[in-house]
Amino acid sequence: MSGAPVFAFGGLGTADLIVDAAYAGGRAGSAADDALARLLPVGNQGGFRPKGSPRRGDVRLVALYTSGTEADWPDVLDTRTGIFTYFGDNRQPGRELHQTQRGGNLLLRDAFALGHGTAEDRRKVPPFFLFHKAVPGRSVAFNGLLAPGAESLTSDDDLVAIWRSTAGQRFQNYRAEFTVLDVGHISRAWINDVLDGKAYESEHCPAAWKSWVDGRVYLPLEAPTTTVVRAKEAQLPSDPVGRSMLAEIREYFQGREHDFEPIAVELWRLLAPATGRCDVTRPSRDGGRDAVGEYTLGPRSDPITIDFALEAKCYGPGTQVGVRDVARLISRIRHREFGVFVTTSFFGPQAYSEVRADGHPIALICGQDIVDVLKAHGYADARSVRAWLDKQAVSAQP
Numbered sequence: 001m002s003g004a005p006v007f008a009f010g011g012l013g014t015a016d017l018i019v020d021a022a023y024a025g026g027r028a029g030s031a032a033d034d035a036l037a038r039l040l041p042v043g044n045q046g047g048f049r050p051k052g053s054p055r056r057g058d059v060r061l062v063a064l065y066t067s068g069t070e071a072d073w074p075d076v077l078d079t080r081t082g083i084f085t086y087f088g089d090n091r092q093p094g095r096e097l098h099q100t101q102r103g104g105n106l107l108l109r110d111a112f113a114l115g116h117g118t119a120e121d122r123r124k125v126p127p128f129f130l131f132h133k134a135v136p137g138r139s140v141a142f143n144g145l146l147a148p149g150a151e152s153l154t155s156d157d158d159l160v161a162i163w164r165s166t167a168g169q170r171f172q173n174y175r176a177e178f179t180v181l182d183v184g185h186i187s188r189a190w191i192n193d194v195l196d197g198k199a200y201e202s203e204h205c206p207a208a209w210k211s212w213v214d215g216r217v218y219l220p221l222e223a224p225t226t227t228v229v230r231a232k233e234a235q236l237p238s239d240p241v242g243r244s245m246l247a248e249i250r251e252y253f254q255g256r257e258h259d260f261e262p263i264a265v266e267l268w269r270l271l272a273p274a275t276g277r278c279d280v281t282r283p284s285r286d287g288g289r290d291a292v293g294e295y296t297l298g299p300r301s302d303p304i305t306i307d308f309a310l311e312a313k314c315y316g317p318g319t320q321v322g323v324r325d326v327a328r329l330i331s332r333i334r335h336r337e338f339g340v341f342v343t344t345s346f347f348g349p350q351a352y353s354e355v356r357a358d359g360h361p362i363a364l365i366c367g368q369d370i371v372d373v374l375k376a377h378g379y380a381d382a383r384s385v386r387a388w389l390d391k392q393a394v395s396a397q398p
Contacts (some may be wrong), residue, residue, distance in 0.1 A: 035138055320348035
């Protein structure tokens, strides 16, 4: 958050909300230090912090807080597309999906149902404000204004009840998809009007919120990266959990690195679900391609397929994918094909630069990408990654 404004604890009660700004916590060493509770009248505990009661149906606004550290429930913000994935609050067995203490899942159910209704229904949806943990102490940072759902998702896709198990006990929780709206500045005047029950009617209401309410039109805050060539530090996870996940994969295939190739295909499938047939080639006959496959485009009634070639390298964190590795794949890509390179390490700067500068159609999947996609699919620590690898090994058996 270098360069982003930082608001002092003492003035949070009147502060505006600015995307990526930090809001400092107090220094008393108690729960009263919580910055979010000073910013909005929503309390100082939990991920769901509504003003009002989900059970009474009188919620005026919702602060969603994520620490980003819960391995089993990996909330993910894709800043490129503006899509935010958030997990509900039924995170332990023993309760029905909607019978949580703070009513967070009940709130999700009702908000998403209203979101798919009429404009009058959407007027009843409270604005959601997204915050994440910042340092030091109980500081927070503001990520944006959320609307339930997304332009590309149906009512079957944007709020899904998923199954999980703990100690052999199964239970359900929600996985919710929100859109961060293209609103960089939330005025305190609008927050006050929202609290007074005049979110839509307010003269301070953001245009993107009005568009969503009026016609369910999503105007996402999209922020494509300006960095074409990612540095090594951006390609490898810096957190212990992410590093342990990659270490688990490397250890699993130690001494038999060629067996990583089918896993690289499955990782690509997680990233690109429209991948169709994909065949892993023999190590002695791959001709520079560890797998060849098809990617499907177009309507289901009349799809087309594009061929691709995939290369995989199960390298340690200190071993880069170099020019020679990438050139081998480039030389094997035929006309109207694209390439996929999957590695548990990182792409060296010269190899990365040459691919991008020359416009080669190659998707470069590095260690950080592997960690991100596994977390997004619920495999958020070394233990769950090992279970996923074992499952893939079983399914690959003839």
